[in-house]
Amino acid sequence: MPNAYCLLLPSSVPRTILHVDMDAFYASVEQRDNPALRGKPVIVGGGWGGEHSRGVVMAASYEARKFGVKSAMPEMQARRLCPQGVFVRGRMDVYSAVSHQLREILTTFTPDIQAISIDEAFLDATGVMHAHASGLALGGAIKLAVRRDLQLNCTVGVSDNKFLAKLASDLYKPDGLGELREADAPARLAPMPVTVLMGVGPKAAASLARRDLRTVADLRAWLDARDDAQVIREMGEHALAWRRQCLGQDDRPVRERDEAKSIGKERTFGEDVAAPEVLRATVLGQVEETTRRLRAAGLKCRGLTLKLRTPDFRTYSRSAMLENPTDETTRVWQAAEPLLATWLSQHPGPLRLIGVALHDLTSTGQLELFGADPKPGRVDAAADAIAAKFGKGSIRRAGAIERDRNRRP
Ligand SMILES: [Mg+2]
Numbered sequence: 001m002p003n004a005y006c007l008l009l010p011s012s013v014p015r016t017i018l019h020v021d022m023d024a025f026y027a028s029v030e031q032r033d034n035p036a037l038r039g040k041p042v043i044v045g046g047g048w049g050g051e052h053s054r055g056v057v058m059a060a061s062y063e064a065r066k067f068g069v070k071s072a073m074p075e076m077q078a079r080r081l082c083p084q085g086v087f088v089r090g091r092m093d094v095y096s097a098v099s100h101q102l103r104e105i106l107t108t109f110t111p112d113i114q115a116i117s118i119d120e121a122f123l124d125a126t127g128v129m130h131a132h133a134s135g136l137a138l139g140g141a142i143k144l145a146v147r148r149d150l151q152l153n154c155t156v157g158v159s160d161n162k163f164l165a166k167l168a169s170d171l172y173k174p175d176g177l178g179e180l181r182e183a184d185a186p187a188r189l190a191p192m193p194v195t196v197l198m199g200v201g202p203k204a205a206a207s208l209a210r211r212d213l214r215t216v217a218d219l220r221a222w223l224d225a226r227d228d229a230q231v232i233r234e235m236g237e238h239a240l241a242w243r244r245q246c247l248g249q250d251d252r253p254v255r256e257r258d259e260a261k262s263i264g265k266e267r268t269f270g271e272d273v274a275a276p277e278v279l280r281a282t283v284l285g286q287v288e289e290t291t292r293r294l295r296a297a298g299l300k301c302r303g304l305t306l307k308l309r310t311p312d313f314r315t316y317s318r319s320a321m322l323e324n325p326t327d328e329t330t331r332v333w334q335a336a337e338p339l340l341a342t343w344l345s346q347h348p349g350p351l352r353l354i355g356v357a358l359h360d361l362t363s364t365g366q367l368e369l370f371g372a373d374p375k376p377g378r379v380d381a382a383a384d385a386i387a388a389k390f391g392k393g394s395i396r397r398a399g400a401i402e403r404d405r406n407r408r409p
Contacts, residue, residue, distance in 0.1 A: 014126075015126045017122060018138065018157065018165055020142060020154055020156050021120045021157075021173070023174040024059060026058055027043070027061035027064070029152065032152060033094070037086060039063065040086050041082050041084060042060070043087050045089070055074075057071050057072065057074075059090075062174060064082055104321055106121055107303055109141070110319075111357065112125075122254045124253070127314070127315045159181055161251065162252050164181070164182060168180035185249075186247050186248060192216050198241075199238060219246060263299075263357065266286070267282055272350035272352050276344050280340060283306065283340050288329050292387065302360035303321050304356060305318065306354070306356060307354065307355040307357065308347075308351055308353070308355075309353035311352050321360070329383075
């Protein structure tokens with residue numbers, strides 16, 4: 001797919017994967033927006049109706065969790081456990097707006113994000129680690145940005161894979177930051193209950209307990225004493241996956257951004273290119289093409305990411321968020337150009353590939369209350385019409401023509 005926008009790194013490059021999880025998300029948003037709720041056992045749900053209500057707990061603040069209140073618990077039970085609880089009606093529109101803001105914050109760190117719920121995401125930071133002292137330093141920077149911009153706390157787990165990153169954020173909750181690397185995983189997992197493994201729910205745990213397998217170490221010893229055929233015979237095929245998990249191994253990728261949600265264009269050079277004017281012209285041409293596709297689809301973008309691959313196959317990305325959604329070539333270029341200029345000033349060496357992706361797409365421009373002069377839009381519309389009629393090469397910005405000139409021998 002032309003939109004495909006993923007890290008293609010040799011498998012030998014160690015990954016840095018982060019799991020970001022907001023703390024008691026709905027309840028924390030309520031406490032943030034209503035200071036009277038701070039420090040109180042806040043229980044968020046829908047349609048609290050008092051004594052005979054059949055409401056269900058959507059989220060509980062840490063103060064309420066101390067009483068045993070959990071999400072998905074019936075309201076009646078929560079009221080019994082925590083009579084002094086403050087029952088608040090959930091405001092999903094607010095939570096989803098905050099979730100969107102969270103995503104924007106995370107996008108400034110890396111474009112490789114997989115949202116797994118309204119308040120949780122995996123980040124593949126492998127391609128941006130040159131900019132951070134360590135995975136923990138990056139996690140700390142994310143926590144600071146979230147607190148600064150949202151006035152909310154999150155927990156960040158850092159690892160080489162998704163399984164351990166999520167486990168780390170569970171371990172260090174709330175308001176935590178912790179690392180659980182694959183190298184340390186066998187020893188650290190050993191004393192933990194088997195339920196830390198993926199796919200070991202209460203039912204599987206009960207069946208393992210009947211064989212006296214309660215910790216990861218128990219299960220690992222049991223698996224080590226058997227070959228695959230025996231494991232399948234005695235426990236089923238799903239048990240084979242636990243072999244690797246007991247060692248903390250997991251090579252699932254952080255799924256790239258939904259393709260429908262980004263429009264991208266990239267180019268691998270026949271020969272690595274260092275000339276800034278060629279790189280600049282290439283990116284300008286890509287901005288022209290992607291914004292044209294944006295307009296053709298009736299979309300606007302708020303985010304853009306520049307993707308750069310060096311001759312040693314390391315892939316980097318640089319992202320920017322625009323103040324307002326746009327579909328204008330000039331405005332996207334105004335954001336892309338400084339990203340490229342900064343990159344070139346720091347990394348003057350040649351590039352193997354360069355690309356642009358537009359994301360955070362919306363189908364309306366209604367947020368653009370203080371829109372720019374309408375003239376640029378008219379210029380783009382005219383350029384699109386000419387391109388549609390006479391072909392893409394018929395109208396180009398002067399800078400983009402430079403690229404073609406340099407491409408010829
Ligand atoms: Mg959470």
